[in-house]
Amino acid sequence: VFIEKVTMKGFKSYGNKTLTLPLSKGFTCIVGPNGSGKSNITDAICFVVGRISAKSMRGERLSDLIFNGTEDEKKAEEAIVSITFNNEDGGFPIEEKKVTISRAVNSKGEGEYRVNGKRATRSYVLDIFSYVGIRPDGHNIVMQGDIAHFINMNPVDRRGIIEEIS
Amino acid sequence: VFIEKVTMKGFKSYGNKTLTLPLSKGFTCIVGPNGSGKSNITDAICFVVGRISAKSMRGERLSDLIFNGTEDEKKAEEAIVSITFNNEDGGFPIEEKKVTISRAVNSKGEGEYRVNGKRATRSYVLDIFSYVGIRPDGHNIVMQGDIAHFINMNPVDRRGIIEEIS
Amino acid sequence: KSEVFLKTFNEIASNFSEIFSEISPDGTAQLLLETEGNPFDGGIIVDAKPLGKNVKTAVSLSGGEKAITALSLIFAIQRYKPSPFYILDEVDANLDDSNVERTADMIKRQAEKTQFIVITLREGMMSRAERLFGVSMYKKGLSSMVALEVEKVVKQEEALA
Amino acid sequence: KSEVFLKTFNEIASNFSEIFSEISPDGTAQLLLETEGNPFDGGIIVDAKPLGKNVKTAVSLSGGEKAITALSLIFAIQRYKPSPFYILDEVDANLDDSNVERTADMIKRQAEKTQFIVITLREGMMSRAERLFGVSMYKKGLSSMVALEVEKVVKQEEALA
Numbered sequence: 172v173f174i175e176k177v178t179m180k181g182f183k184s185y186g187n188k189t190l191t192l193p194l195s196k197g198f199t200c201i202v203g204p205n206g207s208g209k210s211n212i213t214d215a216i217c218f219v220v221g222r223i224s225a226k227s228m229r230g231e232r233l234s235d236l237i238f239n240g241t242e243d244e245k246k247a248e249e250a251i252v253s254i255t256f257n258n259e260d261g262g263f264p265i266e267e268k269k270v271t272i273s274r275a276v277n278s279k280g281e282g283e284y285r286v287n288g289k290r291a292t293r294s295y296v297l298d299i300f301s302y303v304g305i306r307p308d309g310h311n312i313v314m315q316g317d318i319a320h321f322i323n324m325n326p327v328d329r330r331g332i333i334e335e336i337s
Numbered sequence: 338v339f340i341e342k343v344t345m346k347g348f349k350s351y352g353n354k355t356l357t358l359p360l361s362k363g364f365t366c367i368v369g370p371n372g373s374g375k376s377n378i379t380d381a382i383c384f385v386v387g388r389i390s391a392k393s394m395r396g397e398r399l400s401d402l403i404f405n406g407t408e409d410e411k412k413a414e415e416a417i418v419s420i421t422f423n424n425e426d427g428g429f430p431i432e433e434k435k436v437t438i439s440r441a442v443n444s445k446g447e448g449e450y451r452v453n454g455k456r457a458t459r460s461y462v463l464d465i466f467s468y469v470g471i472r473p474d475g476h477n478i479v480m481q482g483d484i485a486h487f488i489n490m491n492p493v494d495r496r497g498i499i500e501e502i503s
Numbered sequence: 504k505s506e507v508f509l510k511t512f513n514e515i516a517s518n519f520s521e522i523f524s525e526i527s528p529d530g531t532a533q534l535l536l537e538t539e540g541n542p543f544d545g546g547i548i549v550d551a552k553p554l555g556k557n558v559k560t561a562v563s564l565s566g567g568e569k570a571i572t573a574l575s576l577i578f579a580i581q582r583y584k585p586s587p588f589y590i591l592d593e594v595d596a597n598l599d600d601s602n603v604e605r606t607a608d609m610i611k612r613q614a615e616k617t618q619f620i621v622i623t624l625r626e627g628m629m630s631r632a633e634r635l636f637g638v639s640m641y642k643k644g645l646s647s648m649v650a651l652e653v654e655k656v657v658k659q660e661e662a663l664a
Numbered sequence: 665k666s667e668v669f670l671k672t673f674n675e676i677a678s679n680f681s682e683i684f685s686e687i688s689p690d691g692t693a694q695l696l697l698e699t700e701g702n703p704f705d706g707g708i709i710v711d712a713k714p715l716g717k718n719v720k721t722a723v724s725l726s727g728g729e730k731a732i733t734a735l736s737l738i739f740a741i742q743r744y745k746p747s748p749f750y751i752l753d754e755v756d757a758n759l760d761d762s763n764v765e766r767t768a769d770m771i772k773r774q775a776e777k778t779q780f781i782v783i784t785l786r787e788g789m790m791s792r793a794e795r796l797f798g799v800s801m802y803k804k805g806l807s808s809m810v811a812l813e814v815e816k817v818v819k820q821e822e823a824l825a
């Protein structure tokens with residue numbers, strides 16, 4: 172399993188159009204000037220893997236994740252992010268070779284998840300992710316400024332990371 | 338007033354010899370590989386301007402500031418740092434054109450301050466520094482990783498910085 | 504007391520806006536008092552709009568935008584009432600190359616009046632310094648310092664690139 | 665339960681020491697269990713000695729040394745049980761140029777088995793990527809993305825340097 176593409180609509184600085192980031196296996200770098208929207212892509216992925224706290228995606232409320240407009244573009248009504256995973260290795264317990272998991276949130280903070288287009292509960296989505304070891308707070312996503320966290324954390328929390336793996 | 342030189346003996350990674358960093362007005366950069374000892378210079382200056390908390394100089398106790406030895410060199414008994422300031426503009430309320438302020442700490446955590454060689458109390462040293470606007474927690478020293486602090490702090494604390502100046 | 508504070512605040516606020524626009528082209532920023540009446544009833548808010556964006560609060564700035572905004576504040580205070588020296592330890596770590604260069608140019612200008620000691624790993628910063636000191640640990644666990652020539656180090660960095 | 669844990673721990677600990685020495689030449693590091701008997705009575709300690717120093721605790725590592733040690737831990741876990749993807753956002757901000765390059769080389773090797781998406785400002789990292797995406801905000805407040813060619817960007821960075 173790996174990420175084939177990330178699609179965003181109305182999510183943070185990515186405006187009202189549907190924008191897609193095609194990805195492949197191997198080593199990809201995302202570059203660009205300060206403030207251009209790189210870390211917003213990390214937030215978008217954290218959003219789909221089920222993070223609940225807006226603060227962990229640099230907002231105060233979940234509705235802060237919705238595009239809040241510019242001089243020329245109006246605010247978005249909702250933010251939708253979907254990730255299409257390549258499932259040729261059958262990591263996900265789903266028949267299809269491609270699995271698209273998406274999450275949306277509206278300005279009232281109400282959200283929904285979908286798996287291959289069909290509505291799903293958060294716990295169903297987290298369960299599917301757990302088959303391939305993806306967790307909302309997994310050690311495989313390191314937010315900006317957080318790298319030293321693994322060294323500054325207390326020894327028991329560090330044991331927790333290894334326990335999660337075994 | 339500006340810093341003419343920083344002299345260290347037995348301070349963190351600077352070993353048992355007396356090492357001097359000559360400085361001048363204008364723009365100086367300090368460069369070098371990770372772990373070579375750059376930030377230890379910042380800690381040395383924070384030590385002389387009167388910081389009390391070892392943690393703010395990345396130690397658990399003040400005695401952690403003392404050189405703790407290598408394979409070939411033994412531990413130091415005490416750490417001494419002195420800063421020689423150029424006082425030609427008479428910023429410090431002292432006759433001399435050069436003012437050297439130093440601070441030492443021994444393995445028991447006992448310390449002392451000296452001004453131009455004569456023992457002085459911490460409050461006398463802080464008083465002299467206040468004539469030129471130097472404070473132990475002044476906004477003119479930005480430790481590694483702290484730059485965003487000025488933006489993340491609460492509005493009242495930020496007001497405090499401006500009050501300190503007026 | 505509040506008169507003195509207001510005079511200081513207004514000078515620093517106007518410096519801040521000027522410096523922010525110099526370092527962050529197309530951007531505007533202001534310092535605002537939380538309370539209109541007595542300034543001591545509230546604090547000071549930073550309202551930065553890099554690239555003319557419609558940023559809600561300083562919290563939603565990116566890592567690099569926060570660093571640029573904070574540096575503008577430090578320089579704004581320095582212009583009003585300079586400290587005898589400034590020590591900045593890797594303040595450019597989150598800046599992209601052009602922001603490193605613009606910040607270095609600003610430091611160079613401010614350093615005409617005040618001493619700046621800047622610890623950096625970025626070539627755009629060290630190449631603009633007037634003097635360079637290299638710290639190394641050729642003996643395990645022992646730091647040593649040596650004066651370097653700016654041209655030599657920069658050539659070396661470019662050769663590495 | 666503790667048997668399974670110990671097997672996992674020992675594998676990851678041996679990966680960790682190996683990887684740390686690859687990224688940090690002359691350095692050695694180990695993962696240690698706080699308690700000898702039942703591992704669940706205590707936690708896991710990181711004992712890193714970069715450049716063969718006599719470092720007391722992980723707390724007294726420098727900023728760059730902490731980042732290198734943390735990355736070694738992530739790679740050690742990935743070698744034992746890879747996650748489907750990794751997202752690393754400016755993990756190289758505190759690294760000097762040679763540590764950026766060594767880390768980038770390590771990511772390139774690990775990326776043969778697993779997907780790595782790395783956000784970076786450093787030329788030493790982006791020049792080793794297999795694919796590059798540029799994010800920009802040419803319209804105020806609106807982000808857009810475009811695929812870039814690695815050679816072109818690297819040439820540009822060098823021209824800037």
Ligand SMILES: Nc1ncnc2c1ncn2[C@@H]1O[C@H](COP(=O)(O)OP(=O)(O)OP(=O)(O)O)[C@@H](O)[C@H]1O
Nearest residue numbers: 183184205206207208209210211237238239565567
């Ligand atoms: N809901 C939103 N609507 C529109 N724009 C937003 C929203 N939330 C955040 N932003 C904008 O996104 C920008 C930050 O983007 P991001 O943090 O991704 O930048 P970055 O490319 O990671 O920069 P850096 O290199 O400095 O880390 C901010 O300037 C902010 O104004």
Ligand SMILES: Nc1ncnc2c1ncn2[C@@H]1O[C@H](COP(=O)(O)OP(=O)(O)OP(=O)(O)O)[C@@H](O)[C@H]1O
Nearest residue numbers: 349371372373374375376377403404405726727728
């Ligand atoms: N009391 C001490 N005695 C000897 N060495 C010490 C002492 N305290 C800290 N050190 C050493 O100093 C080193 C850190 O130095 P410092 O933090 O100044 O590095 P740096 O050059 O700033 O690196 P970076 O670029 O990664 O920030 C550590 O490796 C640590 O082992």
Ligand SMILES: [Mg+2]
Nearest residue numbers: 210315565566
């Ligand atoms: Mg970012």
Ligand SMILES: [Mg+2]
Nearest residue numbers: 376481726727
């Ligand atoms: Mg440092």
